[in-house]
Amino acid sequence: xxxxxxxxxxxxxxxxxxxxxxxxxxxxxxxxxxxxxxxxxxxxxxxxxxxxxxxxxxxxxxxxxxxxxxxxxxxxxxxxxxxxxxxxxxxxxxxxxxxxxxxxxxxxxxxxxxxxxxxxxxxxxxxxxxxxxxxxxxxxxxxxxxxxxxxxxxxxxxxxxxxxxxxxxxxxxxxxxxxxxxxxxxxxxxxxxxxxxxxxxxxxxxxxxxxxxxxxxxxxxxxxxxxxxxxxxxxxxxxxxxxxxxxxxxxxxxxxxxxxxxxxxxxxxxxxxxxxxxxxxxxxxxxxxxxxxxxxxxxxxxxxxxxxxxxxxxxxxxxxxxxxxxxxxxxxxxxxxxxxxxxxxxxxxxxxxxxxxxxxxxxxxxxxxxxxxxxxxxxxxxxxxxxxxxxxxxxxxxxxxxxxxxxxxxxxxxxxxxxxxxxxxxxxxxxxxxxxxxxxxxxxxxxxxxxxxxxxxxxxxxxxxxxxxxxxxxxxxxxxxxxxxxxxx
Amino acid sequence: xxxxxxxxxxxxxxxxxxxxxxxxxxxxxxxxxxxxxxxxxxxxxxxxxxxxxxxxxxxxxxxxxxxxxxxxxxxxxxxxxxxxxxxxxxxxxxxxxxxxxxxxxxxxxxxxxxxxxxxxxxxxxxxxxxxxxxxxxxxxxxxxxxxxxxxxxxxxxxxxxxxxxxxxxxxxxxxxxxxxxxxxxxxxxxxxxxxxxxxxxxxxxxxxxxxxxxxxxxxxxxxxxxxxxxxxxxxxxxxxxxxxxxxxxxxxxxxxxxxxxxxxxxxxxxxxxxxxxxxxxxxxxxxxxxxxxxxxxxxxxxxxxxxxxxxxxxxxxxxxxxxxxxxxxxxxxxxxxxxxxxxxxxxxxxxxxxxxxxxxxxxxxxxxxxxxxxxxxxxxxxxxxxxxxxxxxxxxxxxxxxxxxxxxxxxxxxxxxxxxxxxxxxxxxxxxxxxxxxxxxxxxxxxxxxxxxxxxxxxxxxxxxxxxxxxxxxxxxxxxxxxxxxxxx
Numbered sequence: 001x002x003x004x005x006x007x008x009x010x011x012x013x014x015x016x017x018x019x020x021x022x023x024x025x026x027x028x029x030x031x032x033x034x035x036x037x038x039x040x041x042x043x044x045x046x047x048x049x050x051x052x053x054x055x056x057x058x059x060x061x062x063x064x065x066x067x068x069x070x071x072x073x074x075x076x077x078x079x080x081x082x083x084x085x086x087x088x089x090x091x092x093x094x095x096x097x098x099x100x101x102x103x104x105x106x107x108x109x110x111x112x113x114x115x116x117x118x119x120x121x122x123x124x125x126x127x128x129x130x131x132x133x134x135x136x137x138x139x140x141x142x143x144x145x146x147x148x149x150x151x152x153x154x155x156x157x158x159x160x161x162x163x164x165x166x167x168x169x170x171x172x173x174x175x176x177x178x179x180x181x182x183x184x185x186x187x188x189x190x191x192x193x194x195x196x197x198x199x200x201x202x203x204x205x206x207x208x209x210x211x212x213x214x215x216x217x218x219x220x221x222x223x224x225x226x227x228x229x230x231x232x233x234x235x236x237x238x239x240x241x242x243x244x245x246x247x248x249x250x251x252x253x254x255x256x257x258x259x260x261x262x263x264x265x266x267x268x269x270x271x272x273x274x275x276x277x278x279x280x281x282x283x284x285x286x287x288x289x290x291x292x293x294x295x296x297x298x299x300x301x302x303x304x305x306x307x308x309x310x311x312x313x314x315x316x317x318x319x320x321x322x323x324x325x326x327x328x329x330x331x332x333x334x335x336x337x338x339x340x341x342x343x344x345x346x347x348x349x350x351x352x353x354x355x356x357x358x359x360x361x362x363x364x365x366x367x368x369x370x371x372x373x374x375x376x377x378x379x380x381x382x383x384x385x386x387x388x389x390x391x392x393x394x395x396x397x398x399x400x401x402x403x404x405x406x407x408x409x410x411x412x413x414x415x416x417x418x419x420x421x422x423x424x425x426x427x428x429x430x431x432x433x434x435x436x437x438x439x440x441x442x443x444x445x446x447x448x449x450x451x452x453x454x455x456x457x458x459x460x461x462x463x464x465x466x467x468x469x470x471x472x473x474x475x476x477x478x479x480x481x482x483x484x485x486x487x488x489x
Numbered sequence: 490x491x492x493x494x495x496x497x498x499x500x501x502x503x504x505x506x507x508x509x510x511x512x513x514x515x516x517x518x519x520x521x522x523x524x525x526x527x528x529x530x531x532x533x534x535x536x537x538x539x540x541x542x543x544x545x546x547x548x549x550x551x552x553x554x555x556x557x558x559x560x561x562x563x564x565x566x567x568x569x570x571x572x573x574x575x576x577x578x579x580x581x582x583x584x585x586x587x588x589x590x591x592x593x594x595x596x597x598x599x600x601x602x603x604x605x606x607x608x609x610x611x612x613x614x615x616x617x618x619x620x621x622x623x624x625x626x627x628x629x630x631x632x633x634x635x636x637x638x639x640x641x642x643x644x645x646x647x648x649x650x651x652x653x654x655x656x657x658x659x660x661x662x663x664x665x666x667x668x669x670x671x672x673x674x675x676x677x678x679x680x681x682x683x684x685x686x687x688x689x690x691x692x693x694x695x696x697x698x699x700x701x702x703x704x705x706x707x708x709x710x711x712x713x714x715x716x717x718x719x720x721x722x723x724x725x726x727x728x729x730x731x732x733x734x735x736x737x738x739x740x741x742x743x744x745x746x747x748x749x750x751x752x753x754x755x756x757x758x759x760x761x762x763x764x765x766x767x768x769x770x771x772x773x774x775x776x777x778x779x780x781x782x783x784x785x786x787x788x789x790x791x792x793x794x795x796x797x798x799x800x801x802x803x804x805x806x807x808x809x810x811x812x813x814x815x816x817x818x819x820x821x822x823x824x825x826x827x828x829x830x831x832x833x834x835x836x837x838x839x840x841x842x843x844x845x846x847x848x849x850x851x852x853x854x855x856x857x858x859x860x861x862x863x864x865x866x867x868x869x870x871x872x873x874x875x876x877x878x879x880x881x882x883x884x885x886x887x888x889x890x891x892x893x894x895x896x897x898x899x900x901x902x903x904x905x906x907x908x909x910x911x912x913x914x915x916x917x918x919x920x921x922x923x924x925x926x927x928x929x930x931x932x933x934x935x936x937x938x939x940x941x942x943x944x945x946x947x948x949x950x951x952x953x954x955x956x957x958x959x960x961x962x963x964x965x966x967x968x969x970x971x972x973x974x975x976x977x978x
Contacts, residue, residue, distance in 0.1 A: 136652075136654075137652065142648070142651075142652055144645075144648060147644065148641060148644040148645070151637075151640055151641075151644070152637060152640075152641060155633055155636065155637040155640070156633075156637070159631070159633060162631075162824070162826060163626065163631055163824045163825070163826050164826060165625075165825045165826050166826065199688045199828070199852035199853070199854075200850045200852055202849050202850050202852075203688075203692065203852055206695060210723045210724065210725075214703075214725040226848075227848050230848050231848075231849075234699045234845075234846070235699065236699075236703040236725070335651070335652045335855075336652070336654045337651060337652050337653060337654050337655065337854060337855035337856070338854045338855075338856070339688070339850075339851075339852055339854045357723070359715075359716050359719050359720075360691050360720075361689045361691050361828075362828075363688035363689055363691075363692055363828055363852050364688070364828065365688075365826060365827045365828045365854075365857060366824075366826035367826070367827070367857075368854060368856075368857065
């Protein structure tokens, strides 16, 4: 049986240590593809840990695609093709592990649960029994007093700095704070000069087209969030819709459509909730490495809101060929009305950006940049993240509990409930998706179907997207009952 | 002799009333082209007003190009071709006059002096005896306490509103405040829905290309501010440099280069300081009216900082064919570190924008939009403008006085000193512009040449741009002496 010296775990949590040991053996080939992993209970006894520890480690490996499961047979090692174009994978993995070790100084909590949905839909004008489409933060959770105090302090104490225009990429102080944050929370080793601040991801997508070229062919996930393709289209570039399988975008389709730049959210796909497993990630990196024109835009919009286990590592972490442009937003953790986004450019692109785009003015005011930097540096942000994770987990649990107690429970199947701030609910009904949503709305429940997000015919009938970040529990039972009535109507 | 019933002036200042009467007669043809206007002194006696009143009225008409002057001969009516494509000019003029009348409720002071330079160059890292390149506002002039108080109030009182994302065009409250402001200060009749807010003019230029089309040919002034052409080029559209004569861009060159969209600053050209006279304005509007593809981008970056007389009216005011896109910025009046810009779209374009671009998120945070709206609405902005105008006029006067007292005075000729926040100083020297600037910098004086802004060979040797908005008077005499030494070296 596999054996690891669990005493070496130190301050690292046991499950995370075990997860890292097994991951290392998979990546190094010690554990070959399709090898069966020990059953949980005997493995736990063997290692002298609890069954929960083994379960959690397996769950994390499963979520990231290092292992797969066969019902009633157990867990097996996935086939991960890392060797093809990555001769120096070993050293990359080493670097990765080194980062993981550095990250031991941070609590597990810090790793979890960070950004809110990057998709700010306007608040519903009407009142619903339940609104599963709204994905905003509610006013009570914004740290008003801290934010106001910080702003006041900055206006009083930083008057000179406040009136200096920010460099085009953002204030260096803020970029340093974000680099430190990415090291702690996302295990990413990033130089502040690689970080470019912008007033919203919409703005950054447009800037990216200018940087990568109007002659490139861009690709987006199908299904996916329609705004992204709209922006590429408005920027007058070719934008292909790339079909997905259960692991993410299909590589053959990238080749077939001659896509140069693929825009994906591998850590938590919207709307399906898919986590792209590590094998597909390496395939994507390998695809990108084949041409200097090719890049991967990693839109990491809510990966840190994983409710169970550690967040899925960013693709940027295994990006030894400098092919990944990492994009994320701060706005949504705080409030969707703030405009804080950033991208992390590969070093050669960062150099190009600084040489050719430095004439642009930064789109975020100096005051707000100083306020955000202070909020991160003094620990307020970390506190806020922890608070929000607990809040959202509570909302999710309340909802799941209410569903399980309702008549609806016999008609539904829930998936992807551990990541992001929405899950997928498959509902047995004879109604079409469109008809279902329409009738639900008539009964006061706003709900959206997964099929709405496909450009082609959807293979996902009767799957609905349940956003719960802004959900009130007051009329939940009534709302679920209404859904039941619609489903059987 | 011309006769006007000066008693009708009411609350309007006499000179402004006289200016409007003459302007009306020029536009209606009562005063034909090349007609000589009465000499100032007899005209003043005839009307029963002071000579200063007539002088000021003539100066304003001259600045706007309604009249021209011949040395020792007097003032003559300009040839203004308004009739060609503008059948309903008369009604437009009427509307114009109606607006002027509405504007009588505002004091003359309010009309003057508004935005600071839209061109935020980073503060000089070195200390200079004088820095004529730096065009920033200094920290002391920012209304910190009012701004801080407003922010605190908003955070305390508008929590719900504060967390709602702004509509893509900006908060309606702010757009209404701006529309009201434009009516009062710029005599413009604009519907709030025509106003689109954006985090900086750079951002808005990019948005305009998306709105007007990547297939259009864009044109910029030559000489001009190089950033504008850089942005068009980065947006991957054709950008022609259109040569200028003493009235602005040359229309024939627009035709010859097949330019569709011309980007100009008719009320105060940078860097030459030229004010495009009303005849050329009508010619430009007439050019634009010839094709549905054609538009004029009116970049009104500092027109309100006219130090003498009323601000030059915006082209948008005589834009009866809806061909002018008006762009301006708030950031610079307050501080170059804030990001408040807006554009006023012609109604058909506004409709297109709302239909096709509403998926975009606004790039300014809700908090800062609320703060700006409050600042305008409670009158703080108006107070601030008046304060800044006085400050800048003081700096200009100090500088002009110091020059007149210096040895340099015999070698220089100053022009365009009544508009914007810079003027042009022609210096007699045998040095090339490049050599002059280099030697001046060695002696601690930072100065830029007009010729630097031409793409082609410059017809403007030995003309230098003197920015004075951030100028300290402490070492001014030393600085002017240093320039003298360079000039004669």
